Every structure is written in C-alpha cells, then in structure tokens.
Amino acid sequence: MSFLRLALCVIGVYSMFLLWAIAxxxxxVPFQSIKExxxxxxxxxxxxxxCQSTLSSISALLYLYFRRKPGQTWAQTLGLEHSSVKQDGIELKEKKSNGTAVHNGSAHTNGSATHHHHPDTRYSPRQLLLHYFQCSVLITSATPFGFAALSYITYPAMVLGKSCKLVPVMIMNVLLYRRRFARYKYVVVAMVTLGITMFFGFGKEKPAKAKSNGNGELGTFGQLAGVVLLLINLAIDGATNSTQDEIxxxxxxxxxxxxxWINxxxxxxxATISILPLPYIPVLHPSRYRTELEGALHFxxxxxxxxxxxxxxxxxGALxxxxIFETLQHFGSLTLVTITLTRKLFTMLLSVAIYNHKLTPGQWLGAVVVFAGISVEAWVKRRDVHAKRVIQEKEKANIKSL
Structure with missing residues (x-):
C-alpha cells in the first residue's frame, strides 16, 4: 500500500507540474498588446x-469534504479538533509523527492515559494556525524572489540552483528544529544534488554564455544579483519545508x-498586499501601478x-x-524534494529518447549518480518495510499464542 501510494504521488506530481511548468x-515571456x-x-x-492559492484552497476543501467520515464535525474535518477514541472507558487522543526525523532525539508518543490531564498548549488549534500562518508568510515572501531571479539569470542557471534545494531543506531542519536524519539520507542528498548539478553543469548551454533580453552575455553584476535572489528563494523554501515537517x-x-489552511x-x-498602495520596489513590488492588483487587471x-x-x-498548481501534500504527509519533505528534482531530470531524459538529443559524457555520468542515489533510498526503505512486517508478524503470532 505504501509503494502504491508513493507511485500515485509521483505520477500526480510529474503530470500536473509538467503542465504547470509549461504555463x-x-x-x-512577453505578451503581445492588443492596443499597440x-x-x-x-x-x-x-x-x-x-489566484493559484484560491483554487488550491477550494480543491483541498472539496477533497476534505468528500473524504470526511460520517459524524465528523467541520472542526475535525479541517484538523482543528482531534477525533477521540475510547479504550476501556478512558478517552484517548491520537498523536503521531511523520517518521521522517527525530525531534531533539526523541519522538512524540501517546504515552499512558491518566485521569489528571493537563492541556498541552503545543497542540492547541491556536499554535497550529500560527504554524500555518508562518508557512504562508514564507511562501508569499519566496515568490517575488523566484520571479525576480529569472530577470537576471538564465533558465539553466535557475534549474542548476534549484537542484541544490535538498541542501537548504536539510540545513533548515537541523538549524530551526534540531532534527537529526539517518546517515543514508545525507548520502542520498549529496548524490542527488551532485548528479543533477553534473547533468546541467556539463550541458552544452552554459549560464554564463546565455543571452538575456537580446543584449548578449549577462554581465557579472547581473548574474551576481540573480544568484543572490535565487539563494534567498532557496533559503526561504528550506525554512518552509522544515516548518511543514515540524507541523x-x-x-x-x-x-x-x-x-x-496554508492556501x-x-x-x-x-490579496492584501496586492491591494495596498505601495511604491515601486524592484523585487517585492515591481509593478509601476499604484497597486499590484490594478497593474494585473490593466495587463x-x-x-x-x-x-x-x-x-x-x-x-x-492546485491539483x-x-x-504534493499527500507526499509531504506520508514520506516527508526530503522525499518530496527528491521527486520534484528528479522530475526535471526524467523530463530531459524523455526528451532525449523522443527527439534524439545528444548528451555529453558528463551529463550521462550525472544521470547515473542520481539514479544511484535514488536506488540507495529505495533499498533502505524496502529493507525497513520488510523489517516492520517481520515485527508485525511476530506480534500477531504472540497474540494468537495468548
């Protein structure tokens, strides 16, 4: 079931975001004006x-509505109230960990139920909504920097930078939430990042030789500005994914x-920022109109x-x-980022097969490194699943013997 869920998540992410990337x-690129x-x-x-977050929130709400259990309240459907189950007359509330990392060296567990229960503010709806709001602020902040970076660097350079996203995700998990990962995760991160970097770095089209706006090669200052904007975008993305893991x-x-909730x-x-009368700000408010919404409607x-x-x-993007969130919930942010990164690689390999493009030896070597990294993670996950099944079978046998 876990493998089937992962396969469906990979197919969904690949298909939807391939069309999303085309859009x-x-x-x-520039659009033709009908006036002149x-x-x-x-x-x-x-x-x-x-616009995208509005459709995303609607699609998530519809999904939750049609998948909710009979008798479930709206607070429970939206995750603001936990469903309680009774065991031997004692009311218990379930808590879980997504299994991707250990928080301060120990995982949160249910523990034993006691009659004198004191409410834990860490799990209050208020704290949950504050975490959601934090993610939304980070996502909203990252968007302008990503768009602005494309004005200074070429698309291959953008992809080359995005291929290193696994690194800030892991760094932010360690710095912000003191998480520790299994050693093989660090190996997989290093191999996937190195492989994709080699794949794009050894290509024939180098970022330094690409043209921008028809003015020839990009200047050193322009490339530096683009790299700084991209690094800011990656750092914010890393903080966002690590915060989602914490939730x-x-x-x-x-x-x-x-x-x-995030959408x-x-x-x-x-929407609030779009209707605020802001002055011209190169990255945060690049529109010349008084408000960004006014500029969008005129355009x-x-x-x-x-x-x-x-x-x-x-x-x-909404679909x-x-x-994306199904993958994030069940497999963690590192697996999600691995899927989104390898999607770029598989798309280029498919293009090679269909259109007979020529890859350099360095690109083929990079592809081998990526596939090797993915194979390491697949082998470890399969071993862990097999070990869990053995333990479950032993537990069932012990119960039957009783």
Missing amino acids: QERLA DTTHKFHSPLALSA FSRFKVSGQQMMF VFNTLIS IRDHPSVVSPMLQFAFT GQLF
Whole structure:
C-alpha cells in the first residue's frame, strides 16, 4: 500500500507540474498588446499567487469534504479538533509523527492515559494556525524572489540552483528544529544534488554564455544579483519545508488539511498586499501601478492572451498541490524534494529518447549518480518495510499464542 501510494504521488506530481511548468515558462515571456504593436512582461507575481492559492484552497476543501467520515464535525474535518477514541472507558487522543526525523532525539508518543490531564498548549488549534500562518508568510515572501531571479539569470542557471534545494531543506531542519536524519539520507542528498548539478553543469548551454533580453552575455553584476535572489528563494523554501515537517511531527493533521489552511492564509496575505498602495520596489513590488492588483487587471485588459496560461498555471498548481501534500504527509519533505528534482531530470531524459538529443559524457555520468542515489533510498526503505512486517508478524503470532 505504501509503494502504491508513493507511485500515485509521483505520477500526480510529474503530470500536473509538467503542465504547470509549461504555463510558468509562458508567463515569463512577453505578451503581445492588443492596443499597440508592443510586447510586455507580466509583473504581478503576488496577484498570480493569490489566484493559484484560491483554487488550491477550494480543491483541498472539496477533497476534505468528500473524504470526511460520517459524524465528523467541520472542526475535525479541517484538523482543528482531534477525533477521540475510547479504550476501556478512558478517552484517548491520537498523536503521531511523520517518521521522517527525530525531534531533539526523541519522538512524540501517546504515552499512558491518566485521569489528571493537563492541556498541552503545543497542540492547541491556536499554535497550529500560527504554524500555518508562518508557512504562508514564507511562501508569499519566496515568490517575488523566484520571479525576480529569472530577470537576471538564465533558465539553466535557475534549474542548476534549484537542484541544490535538498541542501537548504536539510540545513533548515537541523538549524530551526534540531532534527537529526539517518546517515543514508545525507548520502542520498549529496548524490542527488551532485548528479543533477553534473547533468546541467556539463550541458552544452552554459549560464554564463546565455543571452538575456537580446543584449548578449549577462554581465557579472547581473548574474551576481540573480544568484543572490535565487539563494534567498532557496533559503526561504528550506525554512518552509522544515516548518511543514515540524507541523506533521507535532500535530495530528493530514496533508490536505495543511494544504487548505496554508492556501487560505496565502490568499489573504497575497490579496492584501496586492491591494495596498505601495511604491515601486524592484523585487517585492515591481509593478509601476499604484497597486499590484490594478497593474494585473490593466495587463489582462491589454494582453488577453495571458488569461489562458494564468488559468493553466493556477489549475494545475492546485491539483498538483494535492499530490504534493499527500507526499509531504506520508514520506516527508526530503522525499518530496527528491521527486520534484528528479522530475526535471526524467523530463530531459524523455526528451532525449523522443527527439534524439545528444548528451555529453558528463551529463550521462550525472544521470547515473542520481539514479544511484535514488536506488540507495529505495533499498533502505524496502529493507525497513520488510523489517516492520517481520515485527508485525511476530506480534500477531504472540497474540494468537495468548
């Protein structure tokens, strides 16, 4: 069942975000104006984020509604109240850990039930919503830096930087929440990052030789600015994923419940910032209009061809997030990032097979390193699953003997 769930998550992430990436690439290029013979770029990332988060929250709410259990309240459906089960007349509440890491060297367990129960504020709805809000602030903050980085560096350089996302995710987990990972996780992270870096680094198209806006090679200052923006984006992404892991380890919530609340807060934050009259800020408010929403509406009116990729971007992103949070809940952020990174690699390998592209020896070596890293994690997970099954069979045999 675990393998089937992982396979469905991989297929969903790959298919939805392949279409999402196509829409994102289209939104990064200029659109033809219907008023005059000119082209302009779309400069309203937060308005676009608000559109996607709105659809994402709706899709998560529909998923939770149709999957809720009979008699379940809305507070329980949305993860703000835990379902209680009675055992020998004593009311117990379930808590769980997602199993991806150990918090301060020990995992949270139910322990033994006592009659004198004191409420634990760590698991209160208020603390849970504050964690959701923290994730939303981080996600909203990362979006403008990612869009701004594409104005200074080429797409291959962006992919090369994103391939190292496993590193900030692990670093932020260690720094923010004092988590420790199994040794093989560090090996897998190093191998996957090294392999994808080799795959894109040994390609024929180098970032330093790429052209930007038709002006020839990118200047040193421009590339440096792009790298700094990309590093900020990666650091915020790492903090976001580590915070999501912390939520799963401390609170009894599902991936879709997290998806709903984070996107609700994303919508509120993005929409609020979009209607605020802000001055021109290069990264945070690149629009020349008084508000970002006003700039987005004017752009849509003058460039109606932007509507189709915007809808595709929001719709595929909303469906893709269902698979993203399902993966995050059951397999952790490192497995999720591994899936999203290898998706880029598998897409390029499929292109090689269909269109007969030529890869350099360094790229083939990078692909081998990535597949080797994935094989290490698959072998360890299979060994752990087999060991758990053996223990379960022994426990069943002991129960029957009693």
